[in-house]
Amino acid sequence: MKRTGLLLAWVLIPVLLFAGCHGSRQTTEFKVPEAFDTSKPIELTFWAKNDTNKTQTKVYERAIAGFESLYPNVTVNLRLYTDYGRIYNDVITNIATRTTPNVCITYPDHIATYLTGSNVVVPLDALLDDARYGLGGSEVGFDAPSRAQMTPEFLEECRLGEHYYAVPYMRSTEACYINKTYVEKLGYTVPDVLTWDFVWKVSEAAAKKDGDGVFALNGQKVMIPFIYKSTDNMMIQMLRQKGAGYSTGDGEIEIFNDTTRELLYTVAEHAGTGAFSTFKISSYPANFLNAGQCVFAVDSTAGSTWMGSHAPLSDISADKFVEFETAVRPVPQFDPEDPQMISQGPSICIFNKDDPQVVLASWLFTQYLLTNDVQIAYAQTEGYVPVTQLARDSEVYQDYLSRAGEDNSTYYDVKIEATRLLLENTTHTFVTPVFSGSASLRDAAGQMIENVTKSVRRRQTVDDAYMDDLFDQMTSLYRLDQLSGENGNREDLGPLPAASKALLITLAAVWVLMGAGVIFRKRG
Amino acid sequence: MKKQFCVIAAVCALGCLAVPAMAEEKAEGVMTFEEYQAADLDTEVTVETYVQAKQSWWEDTATLYTQDEDGAYFIYNAACSEEDYEKLVEGQKIKVTGYKSEWAGEIEIVDATIEIEDGNFIAEAVDVTDLLGKDEIEEHMNQKVSFKGMTVEKAGQDDDGQDVAYLYNYDGSGADGDDLYFNVSLDGQTYTFTVESYLCDKDSDVYKAVKELAIGDKVDLEGFLYWYEGVNPHITAVTAAE
Incomplete structure (x- = not known):
């Protein structure tokens, strides 16, 4: 199993910056054609992400087959990824060479970087509302949702500045998967809403060993009471719940503040006792949870099929599983009366091409991914929530939700409970501001928790001087002092002088070659 | 071979x-x-x-x-x-x-x-065939090792329901170029081995060789004794068993 994660792409970003600069050849701004030409052969490339889940692959394949049967002139070629970071890197590389895919699963943070080039990503405003080809439009050859049937919070997450540059595809949040049996064995009761204080208190109790180095709670030599998969989300949600600074909407960095320090000291305290660790340091939370070596495992609701004594997916052998009752709760909160949790999950963007018919075909395929059949089938593969009210309200979906626990596959109870968690908390979700560089800020947020955790495990001193140095390191490593904060919007400054064009083209070529070298090296 | x-x-x-x-x-x-x-x-x-x-x-x-x-x-x-x-x-x-x-x-x-x-210094592969399934194999973690006389087993099924000898990713969710997973057995016990695509990409000999394996083939294998929740060898060479 690979340790996947978001790979920094700052090395390649200059490719995009230069390629998108004034004077380089640009794709014409997209205008919705009068009609879709169904006689013209069109080939689309669709870059999709799956969670290393064969069922998801099959949903994509079925969607493509269904769309191609409706529009026989269109062929869709699927390229699968298991990591958003790799899609991001590949898109950036391909923007420079004008070989982007047509349709791409992505995060809004990433689109903000793609937008650094001009006319690279298609603004969807005109398409969304087009009477003929817009959402549920009169000329759309299938039952697509109308705009009013899109979950408004999720659609709004795809608006960058003044324009929509994506539509949501699936949504998830994070959940805390709890070994309820262990919590009760320690004399506690799992509350409806976890607080950070509760999680830390129980985790410390679970970290107690007997004289032989065996943990009293599980009788094993391994116990990490609290493991967090995505520490970037951990920091982001803690700051949000505290009402502390992260960034402004314009991209001003606010994360290096006293609340962040306070949170990092708390992390250090519990990492030092062995009560807390992270995916990057130890391994997947599910592996520890299912082996009876963890009490609180925080991971995406889209990872719910890996969680619990009877999880249908697992990386550990059957003999390592321990029987326990699993409880699913929102991530820990500072104020249980006002829970706040991250909204995440894949969105879909469309890359601009010279031929507007190709772009329109891309848009039609994108809409097809929002139809009930695709939305419900994909949502059932994990703890995802459909992004349309049309799908959520459908009999098929309601029937699915009502059958939790009927089996340990389609109706796996932990998965459906995780799904319900988001359905019932949609109004408590939030997203972070999106701007060019927001992906780097997110990385820095998580890296601070990783660094502090590693440092205390290594018996290093974590004090104010350490924090000062950590903040400086993060600023430098993630170039946080060089972010544009332009929110993806570009002002047309007119053509550049010829000498400048020549210099930029040369630089771009050099970066392309260096980028190709990097990719070659990584894969070789 | x-x-x-x-x-x-x-x-x-x-x-x-x-x-x-x-x-x-x-x-x-x-x-x-x-x-x-x-x-x-x-x-x-x-x-x-x-x-x-x-x-x-x-x-x-x-x-x-x-x-x-x-x-x-x-x-x-x-x-x-x-x-x-x-x-x-x-x-x-x-x-x-x-x-x-x-x-x-x-x-x-x-x-x-x-x-x-x-x-x-280039290490010789250590034959750890006899240690498969035993705790002692952990002493060879990360070493260059070999396994002799293993039998290729079913890794899963394709879309047509046919048994296949390897999968892209652990569950077949991947595509050409992703990690290859395949099963081999010895004395009735089955083990999952991996061709790690960063170590040996799709153009490597071993990647191509594993894609040519058939269920029932007898093979010798060489690789590094990587660990992921147990033994998870990263295979670098496959040959017909001698």
Whole structure:
């Protein structure tokens, strides 16, 4: 199993910056054609992400087959990824060479970087509302949702500045998967809403060993009471719940503040006792949870099929599983009366091409991914929530939700409970501001928790001087002092002088070659 | 079948140097393998070791399979310039300073720096066939190892319901170029082996060879004894069993 994660792409970003600069050849701004030409052969490339889940692959394949049967002139070629970071890197590389895919699963943070080039990503405003080809439009050859049937919070997450540059595809949040049996064995009761204080208190109790180095709670030599998969989300949600600074909407960095320090000291305290660790340091939370070596495992609701004594997916052998009752709760909160949790999950963007018919075909395929059949089938593969009210309200979906626990596959109870968690908390979700560089800020947020955790495990001193140095390191490593904060919007400054064009083209070529070298090296 | 190795570029040129180095005195501050084994997790370690294969280089970090005469060290994401990475050919001696760590059972050195030193050693694969299923195999973690006389078993089924000998990703959710997973058995026990696509990509001999395997084939295998929640060998060569 690979340790996947978001790979920094700052090395390649200059490719995009230069390629998108004034004077380089640009794709014409997209205008919705009068009609879709169904006689013209069109080939689309669709870059999709799956969670290393064969069922998801099959949903994509079925969607493509269904769309191609409706529009026989269109062929869709699927390229699968298991990591958003790799899609991001590949898109950036391909923007420079004008070989982007047509349709791409992505995060809004990433689109903000793609937008650094001009006319690279298609603004969807005109398409969304087009009477003929817009959402549920009169000329759309299938039952697509109308705009009013899109979950408004999720659609709004795809608006960058003044324009929509994506539509949501699936949504998830994070959940805390709890070994309820262990919590009760320690004399506690799992509350409806976890607080950070509760999680830390129980985790410390679970970290107690007997004289032989065996943990009293599980009788094993391994116990990490609290493991967090995505520490970037951990920091982001803690700051949000505290009402502390992260960034402004314009991209001003606010994360290096006293609340962040306070949170990092708390992390250090519990990492030092062995009560807390992270995916990057130890391994997947599910592996520890299912082996009876963890009490609180925080991971995406889209990872719910890996969680619990009877999880249908697992990386550990059957003999390592321990029987326990699993409880699913929102991530820990500072104020249980006002829970706040991250909204995440894949969105879909469309890359601009010279031929507007190709772009329109891309848009039609994108809409097809929002139809009930695709939305419900994909949502059932994990703890995802459909992004349309049309799908959520459908009999098929309601029937699915009502059958939790009927089996340990389609109706796996932990998965459906995780799904319900988001359905019932949609109004408590939030997203972070999106701007060019927001992906780097997110990385820095998580890296601070990783660094502090590693440092205390290594018996290093974590004090104010350490924090000062950590903040400086993060600023430098993630170039946080060089972010544009332009929110993806570009002002047309007119053509550049010829000498400048020549210099930029040369630089771009050099970066392309260096980028190709990097990719070659990584894969070789 | 001709013996096929998946190794990094420039290995062949150094094949003639595949002579075990004489046991060397360790420099001051450098641990023996025994001392490394005894060191606690999350403590700083310094070892002198020899590159056996390179898994990947990315943004100035390198992941390496290394070994000395006494044992193996997996180096994960060590700081390494692209220029230095080029110098890390099979057998190259390096000094590594980092932290001993454990990830999903895999003991490794992380957050490390690398110094290139003079010296060369290419390890012979150790036959661990008889240790499969036994706790003792853990003593060979990360070493270059071989497995003899294994039988290829069903890895899963394709879309037509036909049994297949390998899968892209553990569950078949991947595509050409992703990790290959395949099952082999011995004495009634089945084990899952992997062709790690960063170590041996789809153009490598071993990747192609595994895609040619048929259920029931008898094979000998060679690779590195990686660990992921148990034994998870990263296979670098497959040949017909002798």
